[in-house]
Amino acid sequence: MSNNPMLSLRNFSVSFDTARGPLYAVRNIDIDVADGESLGIVGESGSGKTVLSRGAMGLLPKRAAHRSGTVIYDDHDLSQTPRKELREYWGTGMAMIFQDPMTALNPVRKIGAQLTEGLRIRLQMSKTDANARGIELLNRVRIPDPAAVMEKYPFQLSGGMRQRVMIAIALACKPRLLFADEPTTALDVTVQAQVMQLLSELRHEMGMSMVIVTHDLGVVAGHTDRIAVMYAGEVVEIAPTKQLFANMKMPYTEALMKSIPRLDSPSGQRLPVISGRLPDPTQPETGCSFASRCPYVTDKCREATPPLVEATPGHSYRCWFPIGGSR
Amino acid sequence: MNRALPILRRLGTLLAVIVLSTFFLSCLLRLLPTDLVDMILTMGTPEEKAALRRTLYLDRDVFTSYFMWFKDFIRGDMGLLYGTGGGETVWSHVTRSLPISLLIMLYTQIIALVIAVPLGIFTAYRAGKKSDRVISNTLFTASSVPNFAIAFLLIILVGVKLKWFPTLEYVGFKDDPFQHFKHLVLPCVSLGVGLAASYTRLLRTDVIAALKDDYVTMAASKGLSDSRILLTHVFRPASVTLLTAAALNMGALIGGTLVIENIFAIPGFGFEIAYALATKEFVALQSFIAITALGYVIFNVTADLLIGVVDPRTRGSR
Ligand SMILES: Nc1ncnc2c1ncn2[C@@H]1O[C@H](COP(=O)(O)OP(=O)(O)OP(=O)(O)O)[C@@H](O)[C@H]1O
Ligand code: SF4
Ligand SMILES: [Mg+2]
Numbered sequence: 001m002s003n004n005p006m007l008s009l010r011n012f013s014v015s016f017d018t019a020r021g022p023l024y025a026v027r028n029i030d031i032d033v034a035d036g037e038s039l040g041i042v043g044e045s046g047s048g049k050t051v052l053s054r055g056a057m058g059l060l061p062k063r064a065a066h067r068s069g070t071v072i073y074d075d076h077d078l079s080q081t082p083r084k085e086l087r088e089y090w091g092t093g094m095a096m097i098f099q100d101p102m103t104a105l106n107p108v109r110k111i112g113a114q115l116t117e118g119l120r121i122r123l124q125m126s127k128t129d130a131n132a133r134g135i136e137l138l139n140r141v142r143i144p145d146p147a148a149v150m151e152k153y154p155f156q157l158s159g160g161m162r163q164r165v166m167i168a169i170a171l172a173c174k175p176r177l178l179f180a181d182e183p184t185t186a187l188d189v190t191v192q193a194q195v196m197q198l199l200s201e202l203r204h205e206m207g208m209s210m211v212i213v214t215h216d217l218g219v220v221a222g223h224t225d226r227i228a229v230m231y232a233g234e235v236v237e238i239a240p241t242k243q244l245f246a247n248m249k250m251p252y253t254e255a256l257m258k259s260i261p262r263l264d265s266p267s268g269q270r271l272p273v274i275s276g277r278l279p280d281p282t283q284p285e286t287g288c289s290f291a292s293r294c295p296y297v298t299d300k301c302r303e304a305t306p307p308l309v310e311a312t313p314g315h316s317y318r319c320w321f322p323i324g325g326s327r
Numbered sequence: 328m329n330r331a332l333p334i335l336r337r338l339g340t341l342l343a344v345i346v347l348s349t350f351f352l353s354c355l356l357r358l359l360p361t362d363l364v365d366m367i368l369t370m371g372t373p374e375e376k377a378a379l380r381r382t383l384y385l386d387r388d389v390f391t392s393y394f395m396w397f398k399d400f401i402r403g404d405m406g407l408l409y410g411t412g413g414g415e416t417v418w419s420h421v422t423r424s425l426p427i428s429l430l431i432m433l434y435t436q437i438i439a440l441v442i443a444v445p446l447g448i449f450t451a452y453r454a455g456k457k458s459d460r461v462i463s464n465t466l467f468t469a470s471s472v473p474n475f476a477i478a479f480l481l482i483i484l485v486g487v488k489l490k491w492f493p494t495l496e497y498v499g500f501k502d503d504p505f506q507h508f509k510h511l512v513l514p515c516v517s518l519g520v521g522l523a524a525s526y527t528r529l530l531r532t533d534v535i536a537a538l539k540d541d542y543v544t545m546a547a548s549k550g551l552s553d554s555r556i557l558l559t560h561v562f563r564p565a566s567v568t569l570l571t572a573a574a575l576n577m578g579a580l581i582g583g584t585l586v587i588e589n590i591f592a593i594p595g596f597g598f599e600i601a602y603a604l605a606t607k608e609f610v611a612l613q614s615f616i617a618i619t620a621l622g623y624v625i626f627n628v629t630a631d632l633l634i635g636v637v638d639p640r641t642r643g644s645r
Contacts, residue, residue: 087552088550090548091548091549092550095549096545096548098541098544098545099541103541104541106542106545106563106564107542107564109560117559118549121550121551121555122549122550170548172549
């Protein structure tokens with residue numbers, strides 16, 4: 001195996017054609033995911049996390065979404081690969097846990113059918129083998145009475161169960177890289193922790209790489225090696241997880257940090273939310289994209305776009321006036 | 328949850344609809360400007376007339392007479408066609424003509440679905456493109472033309488000018504299967520075009536919606552082929568709506584079939600009704616209309632039950 005990263009995005013951008021003109025959902029992203037690594041992608045709703053992960057896999061609709069830049073997976077340039085060949089990677093090379101387990105499971109097909117079809121078609125398993133493996137998988141994601149669940153429809157399961165089914169489906173063909181798009185958002189807090197724990201266990205067990213997408217820094221804190229913070233389609237800070245928590249540079253990361261729900265906070269207390277909204281993605285602006293909401297904003301921020309600079313090896317950020325730096 | 332209860336409630340409604348509609352008819356029969364018995368036995372002696380009055384329960388009050396009629400009807404005793412000299416039973420006409428009409432309806436549905444499924448899927452994948460616009464607009468136009476107009480058009484073009492298909496009469500399947508189908512092509516196509524148009528539109532909408540749904544992207548992310556995704560993930564959920572529409576349209580199809588049979592001189596149930604109307608066979612007509620109402624209700628109930636079977640989401644919630 002080469003020392004190159006398993007997945008490598010270079011200058012990766014995605015834009016959509018909309019009625020109001022092109023919408024720049026993801027802009028100039030450079031990200032690597034090493035073999036066996038767990039990378040968190042964190043950002044608020046609308047920051048482009050889903051578009052980034054689907055775009056990297058090649059799952060965006062061809063007609064509406066324009067991709068540019070390169071996606072190198074296992075030394076193959078997927079951005080140049082036709083969809084027919086991309087399919088060879090899907091399920092076995094890369095798989096995805098979708099954001100909403102209610103809409104990502106086909107409402108009129110049984111769990112068993114949806115779970116085993118990948119096994120049967122991609123791995124050419126027989127029906128009996130695939131069924132046995134399906135039950136094993138459901139068992140592995142800790143679904144009680146898996147044989148009965150195989151015969152059920154998605155609407156007959158609770159949210160937590162559906163999410164576990166999604167995980168089982170994504171893992172069915174033992175992918176080497178798993179994208180988990182908000183794997184816990186639809187769940188309540190105790191179940192969230194269980195599902196994250198399960199994902200971490202499975203990652204170690206199967207030796208796969210994982211990209212965990214979330215809007216909640218707290219969710220990925222204990223389950224990732226590195227974290228990339230996204231804002232308005234850009235990576236604004238990326239660092240090893242410990243380094244990020246100990247020594248964040250970007251004011252947006254700080255704001256995200258403050259909005260992590262704390263278990264010891266008095267119940268009912270509202271979390272500090274970041275005031276203001278994301279800039280309009282159809283109106284590219286000059287200057288720092290966080291300027292309109294940043295407490296430390298100066299004129300320079302509005303006039304010139306801060307470049308991605310390295311604080312320490314492996315820790316980069318985009319800000320003229322980083323926290324802890326000279327202001 | 329008790330699943331029998333909603334079905335029972337439905338059957339109750341069904342019975343009520345049939346009773347009310349036929350009771351209304353039997354009241355109408357008493358309100359005819361000329362007395363029914365006088366109409367049938369123009370030359371009859373008073374004794375003969377009295378006997379017929381008793382047979383038709385016209386000597387009883389409205390409710391008793393209706394009740395007696397209903398009892399006979401359920402048993403298949405629907406009286407006679409008096410214009411034939413009293414030799415033929417209504418029941419024999421029903422058993423002869425009804426299967427023909429049901430066959431026409433079945434073939435029509437098949438033709439409509441065979442046209443609509445590929446077109447619906449094709450136009451959905453091409454949504455907004457030129458081919459979609461041409462097909463969708465053509466179908467929309469076709470669906471606004473009434474059945475009988477399409478029938479006349481087909482008769483003139485395909486039947487009379489091109490002489491591809493016969494335009495009159497009926498041949499039983501057992502007598503000559505080839506001629507049987509050949510004779511039913513034009514009637515069933517005339518009936519099916521409108522249906523095909525509405526099914527295509529339904530399917531197109533559903534497939535477009537399904538293609539946007541995450542579960543289709545999810546299916547793709549498993550590395551399945553496009554044709555498999557189309558079949559198992561796009562078409563299957565969309566077919567629920569389609570089946571529902573097909574089942575619900577059976578009832579609506581009754582009316583069209585009755586008209587079309589008269590245009591193509593097919594001795595089906597609609598032909599019998601028209602004949603009974605023209606020859607003032609009111610006794611037979613009452614049973615014919617009761618059967619039509621029965622058919623309408625049965626189709627609708629079956630449709631409801633069928634939806635429950637094909638769409639797991641509605642199971643138990645009905
Ligand atoms: N198919 C599409 N067509 C047009 N715009 C789109 C499309 N998909 C996403 N977008 C836009 O791209 C931007 C990023 O969306 P994305 O779904 O990636 O956000 P996200 O970070 O995943 O948010 P969330 O936490 O709500 O899932 C948004 O402005 C969104 O409106
Ligand atoms: S560049 Fe300026 S506006 Fe942007 S995050 Fe840094 S301090 Fe805030
Ligand atoms: Mg998202």
